[in-house]
Amino acid sequence: MTDTSLPVSASQPQPASSPWIYSLSSGQTDAQLLHSDVPVLLDFWASWCAPCRAILPLLEKQVSELQGQVLLFKVDADQSPELLQRFAVHSLPAVLLLQKGKEVDRFQQTLSEPQIRAFIQPWLVAPDLRIRQVRDLLRQAEQAFATGQAERAMRRLQQVYASTAGQEGMLAQVLADLLNAVLAGIRQQPMGSAVRRGLLQQAQQWLADAGFALLRDPRVQQAQARLALLEHEPHSDEIATLRQRLAHFSNASKDADQVGETALLLASALAAAADYRDALDVLMAFLQTSNPVASAALRQRVQARLIEIIDILPDRVLANQYRRQLFALNVF
Template sequence: MADSPFIVEVTAENFEEVVIQGSAEHLVLVDFWADWCAPCKMLLPVLSKLADEFNGQFVLAKVNSDQQQSLAQQYAVRSLPTVKFFKNGEIVDEFMGAQSEGQIRAMLDQHIIRESDHLHQQAMALQSEGKTDEAISLLEQANEIDPGRTVIIADLAGLLLQQGDLEKAETLIQSLPDSEKEKPEIASLLANLEFAQAADKLPDVSELEKTMAGDENNLQARYQYAMLKINAGDYETGMQQLLEIMKRDRKFEDDLGRKTLLKVFDMLGDDPVAAKYRRQMFNLLY
């Protein structure tokens, strides 16, 4: 850690050179800390790991606040640890207290353009032109050179789901930490994956339509039909069928109609269609 070229002990004597001048060439994170500060000791290994991982895209400047009180006062440090982000000699971001690695990564992503960002942008431009295979190839490259970035994994998994490569999509999504899986965009992908996996094992639509025409109370067929429609992107038809299951038998498969609707709502997020059927479900329940 002490031998890292990307971690520097900073004093009043070298602050101008390391932080003010240095931040004209790269992002500088100034970590105000003290020996007696337990959260500082928790934070330092995380910052040091990231500094080495980012390989010079930012420099970690450590300021012992007890020894460098003039710097702490100059930059209005009120609690420890305090980390300030410098670009071009100016503070552009900051945080106080020990933060998780994921939170710090998210802040770094706002201030550092990586090679994977360029590949990601190119990939999404290709996708908008309908060149999905080429987009997937670029996103795979981005994930290889900069693994574990949620934004890249989410878009790559989403395209793989569109292409029907469920196994690879699932592997990618499951590689994310549990905290990332709770994010709305990842929860949506997980729901999408679940529908795709279920639909992959079902009879075709025409066969289910014949079954339902012959027996409108065949709720298993109706449920399978809903799953196929949702997986195909026909969310309204799918949700209509799930509501119909609720109307006919709330006890069917332990209230499967309602539970599946909730998963669709998670998948669609703020989509107005989801809001429409959420209201209809609420009216049906109450």
């Protein structure tokens, strides 16, 4: 077993349809991809090598079918002499299998598709390890968003989504986690920015691709509702302005509906900014003080928005407390 400990990494990834296939060149670094628990296939190839051209489609097919259980790194031998030396590759084709950065096996001849699958099979990870890897990728995406690396974060999230395709039970939770991760990333981007629009479009695409059963899952519905609130996301000074406006209104009969409309705007802005508790308090205060002077239609809208926010509250104990308060008002 050879310890390569190679400090190289993926350059630009392939399109999202192949999130597990990368191209490598000398002098790059990405420890996560070469030192993860997921096995890595390192395929040295050259344009003049006919066996290389025959093997590559088979490798790509296997990696795509295994959906994240193994990664493929393609190395242009003519452009990467340092990698050839590091891995002691003296002839082509050469396909190495790495585990945590260490070479554990290789083949240097043309293999059939079943033979390639048999070569990979002993190194595939167990399902419980895959779950841990998904969680690790989600944490990496969260950290990347927090440090302004939105493109890197989305690569990790795309790997997570693609790796759980066809696993309905796991995918429901993963899809919800992905939507929430994108939502957190969106909130860290300037309003109107291209990155922000791209993140939202990716989340909407995941939802569009989801089957009916997934869209009915409560976890996915909750995350989807949080995303929908983004249309109410406030500008920097909007919440303060709405608070001032609400403070100046009275609950007299002539102003009750105006108070309610302002309360709705403020609560929606607060919820879009993830200040759920404050949003609920604003709406609850209106319902407690406006009866019976506010119009029935307005009160129904306030109740509906209050229930929407209760349903997406991350703290379910707190959500139940607000639900009991709402029923205690006898507004239904």
